[in-house]
Amino acid sequence: MTSVTQCEAMLNHVLNERANVLARETGFVKRERKLTGASFVQVMALGHLHQPEATLDQLTQDAQVCGIQISAPGLHQRCTESAATFLQAVLTELIEQVVTVKAVPVALFKRFKQVIIEDASTIVLPAALAERWQGCGGSSPGSTEHTASALKLHVRLDLKRGQLIGPHLSAGRVHELHGPLREQLLSAGSLYVADRGYWSLSRLRELSEQGVRFCQHPKANTVFYDRQGKRIDLETALPRTIGQVKVMHVSLGKQDRLPVRLLMVRIPKEVVEQRRERLSEEARDKGKEVSEQQWKLAEWTLVVTNAAAKHISVEQALILLRERWLIELLFKLWKSQGQIDAWRSQLPWQALCELYAKLIAVVLQHWLLLFGCWHNPWRSLVKASAVVRALALDLLEVLSGISRLHLIVCKLRRRMQSGCRLNRRAAEPCLAQVLLEGLDWLLT
Known part of the structure; x- marks a missing residue:
């Protein structure tokens, strides 16, 4: 279990210390500037967490929170290919951090070390980015979207303690079974749940040999x-x-x-x-x-x-397979509210910078959701994420040394005590109802 103090140390390590090192290594920063690598990633990520559709002017306003002065044209000029490479490097280091909280009180989960669900989601990119992220080419059947360039997000989520594994990135044409998570072993005693896209006899054998139990629909x-x-x-x-x-x-x-x-x-x-x-x-x-x-x-x-x-x-x-939908709801949350699949600029590198910044933002959002409400099986991540976005700029103050993370977590918990619960439904029971009260499986 990760403490708030440990999480704050992780944030400072990645978004301050390592960010400045990575900015130099990727060529984003070549000489001393007022806008450091750390300042850039913090403004881009937390500004977009606060307002997913933020304009450059609004991002410069957010930068004032931590005393950074930069104009909209100046910020625009910084969103280059090297900036995209830098932001991707920061994202890679961020997702290597392990943040977990106390196990959610669900009897079924107590039998397993972890309850892992896995899925992937694709984001269509501007065609000019095909050399970096190759899509499947042409247009998808039944769609007018051009898929010369696409990015696939590979994610695992532990339903028990909330750990987010990913999003790991691959080209859009890479099949889920051959994604970057394939090589990451699961802990013995864990349970693995995924959809038919992950059905593979060799994969199931690997899981069994690792001491992992699986539960899947066959093809x-x-x-x-x-x-x-x-x-x-x-x-x-x-x-x-x-x-x-x-x-x-x-x-x-x-x-x-x-x-x-x-x-x-x-x-x-x-x-x-x-x-x-x-x-x-x-x-x-x-x-x-x-x-x-x-x-x-x-x-x-x-x-x-x-x-x-x-x-x-x-x-x-059947209940566990129904819970698999939670990861699809997570992707839906990231896209509908986090706007990870939309960007304001038509310029490819600026669009990619915005995408990476938003991916960093949703990882930070997830960590705050863990501390704020994961312990409650009746939590609504959609409602709770709105609370996180409202306090996003407070996190800028934490990274600037003006405030402390535990103060933000206290605010989150107070606000999430009201208006952040799932509604009980008779016709289509919500996930909490199914987990805690059982399932009328004849109707699924």
């Missing part, structure tokens, strides 16, 4: 074998009655024989229709067709896990 074309190596006819094995649950001990891979539990639930017709509608929409967006097997298997929820029944029941597996 539609996955082949299952019994313990004797005979291929299972999935169609005859599936439960026939709506609401019926069936569990089988199976193996994955004809040669690998990875032992897992296959959890199967027959779902109601209205849910099947919703799934098939989503499948059709996703296929249209990608310019593909829904396979016959995908269409057929939409009538069931299938889950594969290497965890024993005493660790994860069928209902708990």
Whole structure:
């Protein structure tokens, strides 16, 4: 668990000490200036945290908080290729810091050292940046967006203690399975949850060998074998009655024989229709067709896990897979409120500077959310992040030595005691309801 004092030391180390070193190493600062590397990154990141759509004039106003005087044209001139390289270097060092808080009081999480969810999100960049961040080329099917250049964010999140791992960056064309997080080992005794994009037999075997339990939906074309190596006819094995649950001990891979539990639930017709509608929409967006097997298997929820029944029941597996949506909500928060996928300038390097600054900003925002409200399962990150943005310039004072981080955290906690909770919903229970009160899994 990270203390507020330790977090303040991390902030000063990265955003003051290391920032000035990196500014010289990347060529952003070549001689002594009033606008140091530390001042530049602090104004760019915290100014955009305070106002994601900030103009250059507004950023120069924010700079006055820590006694920095610079004009809008002067700040514009500093947003160069070397500035982008510098900001990326600061982001890289920032995400290497480990910030965790006291475990959220959820009984299901106590069984695991960490509860890790993983996902990735793509940001389309100006085509002029293709040499630095290569996209997939052309335009996406069903979209007019040009993807000659794109950046992919790879993120892991520990639901138990809130640790944010990432965002690690790769070119947009890199598949999630081959992203920079692939080489980062997970702690033995942890639980790993991800969507079908991360489904890979070799990956699942690696997790098992690390002592990590996993819980994932299999792909539609996955082949299952019994313990004797005979291929299972999935169609005859599936439960026939709506609401019926069936569990089988199976193996994955004809040669690998990875032992897992296959959890199967027959779902109601209205849910099947919703799934098939989503499948059709996703296929249209990608310019593909829904396979016959995908269409057929939409009538069931299938889950594969290497965890024993005493660790994860069928209902708990469904709950955990539903919690995976939290990382998608995190990306949505970063994009809708943090505006990480939007920039004011049409100039490519200035746009990239703004993107990196906003990524630094959302990492800092997450750290403050941990100290302010992570302990509360009913927290609303959307509502709480508005409180963080309101106090963003106070963090400039901390980094300037004018104030202390614990004073900001006290303000955050007081303000987040009211108006920062998820609303209870009868029709579509929120994540806190599902975790604390269980899940009517027939309706998922």
